[in-house]
Amino acid sequence: MRILVTGGAGFIGSHLSERLVAEGHEVVALDNFFTGHRENVAHLLSNPRFELIRHDVTFPFHIEADRIYNLACPASPVHYQFNPVKTIKTSIVGMLHCLELAKETHARVLQASTSEVYGDPTVHPQPETYWGNVNPIGPRACYDEGKRCAEALMVDFHRQERVEIRIARIFNTYGPRMSFGDGRVVSNFIVQALRGDDLTVYGDGKQTRSFAFVDDLVAGLVGLMEHPSFEGPINLGNPGEFTMIELAEEVIRLTGSRSKITFKPLPTDDPKQRQPDIGRARALFGFEPKTVLRDGLTRTIEDFRARMR
Ligand code: NAD
Ligand code: UDP
Numbered sequence: 001m002r003i004l005v006t007g008g009a010g011f012i013g014s015h016l017s018e019r020l021v022a023e024g025h026e027v028v029a030l031d032n033f034f035t036g037h038r039e040n041v042a043h044l045l046s047n048p049r050f051e052l053i054r055h056d057v058t059f060p061f062h063i064e065a066d067r068i069y070n071l072a073c074p075a076s077p078v079h080y081q082f083n084p085v086k087t088i089k090t091s092i093v094g095m096l097h098c099l100e101l102a103k104e105t106h107a108r109v110l111q112a113s114t115s116e117v118y119g120d121p122t123v124h125p126q127p128e129t130y131w132g133n134v135n136p137i138g139p140r141a142c143y144d145e146g147k148r149c150a151e152a153l154m155v156d157f158h159r160q161e162r163v164e165i166r167i168a169r170i171f172n173t174y175g176p177r178m179s180f181g182d183g184r185v186v187s188n189f190i191v192q193a194l195r196g197d198d199l200t201v202y203g204d205g206k207q208t209r210s211f212a213f214v215d216d217l218v219a220g221l222v223g224l225m226e227h228p229s230f231e232g233p234i235n236l237g238n239p240g241e242f243t244m245i246e247l248a249e250e251v252i253r254l255t256g257s258r259s260k261i262t263f264k265p266l267p268t269d270d271p272k273q274r275q276p277d278i279g280r281a282r283a284l285f286g287f288e289p290k291t292v293l294r295d296g297l298t299r300t301i302e303d304f305r306a307r308m309r
Contacts, residue, residue, distance in 0.1 A: 002026045002064060004107070006057050006098065007071030009036030011177050012112070012170075015214045016069060016221060017041060021050050028063055032056040035074045040177050057094030058086075062101065067225060068109040070098045073147075075114075077140065077267065078183030084142035091146030092153070099157040108164040110225045111154050113233065115171040115274055116144045125241075125275035128169065128233045138269040151233065158231060166224050171237025171276045175214030175296060176303030186211065186297075189248055190304045193257035203266030205245035208273045212238035213296035216289040223285035230284050237276035238289040247293075254297050 007013040008029020044050040074080040102109040119134035157163040174186040220236035281287035
């Protein structure tokens, strides 16, 4: 198949592109390099089945494709709050352009949605049936509401135009090629530990997240895309749940660092807990995250060490 991956030079997009090329598909990665980097896909550039195009999804595009994975959108709070108006535009206008293209080319389109659609959840763990608890005017709204609107666009194009859709709600994902400066907790802690700086835990560090290793997540994205009929939404993540203190201690242990933990203020609207209910993905296409946090962190730390050198 010919597969379009928007945001293909980003963290998840580069791993997804790599897997799709390895499976024998033709991949067109489209990216404006806001948070993604050419280096993330440098190893694919010489492959005749891979093409990288600089383009901003808020402007229309036409590429003949059988599948569209829409990943274009800054994903870390630091990046998506840098230019919140642009973040909303990327989520909504970018989604609209993908859906119009899917309608024209009869492609199946998958949206990289997020656990942020659940906001600061009052139901735990979060099943897909939960409607969420999102502040529509807070600093995270540009991302959360952008993604919620993109989901609405997906289902309306499906109902009204018969476009084939797949909605993946991705929970915190980590792994090699994360940006050093993206402000996410895993990248911050690893960089801080390797530099011997204090690890900055926000709030009391008792808030929880569930971290999926990128290879497991990519397997879930492909599993959902190729499911013959189920449109989603589907949670994709690893149900292993950790406090930020536990994560900090694990990173210090695995890096062998002498760094200490320091506490900083909790950002506004920071969700207190997050854990995916992945029962639906398990039942529908056998989704099962294989990488435990310790192993995934070890591989991520190796990658960070090599890049920091
Ligand atoms: P990332 O920032 O590494 O990747 C996003 C990519 O999109 C980057 O390459 C960036 O340059 C590109 N991009 C941004 N705006 C664009 C635009 N207007 N036009 C074209 N390209 C644009 O982030 P990621 O972690 O790889 O996330 C990929 C997708 O998965 C995002 O849509 C994100 O919302 C979603 N997601 C990620 C996580 C996670 O934990 N990493 C969790 C939930 C959802
Ligand atoms: N966090 C932290 N220290 C950091 C960066 C983040 O304690 O240096 C916390 C943050 O407040 C949140 C959790 O880690 O509670 C996950 O943050 P991240 O930005 O990685 O993802 P998100 O909040 O979008 O799930």
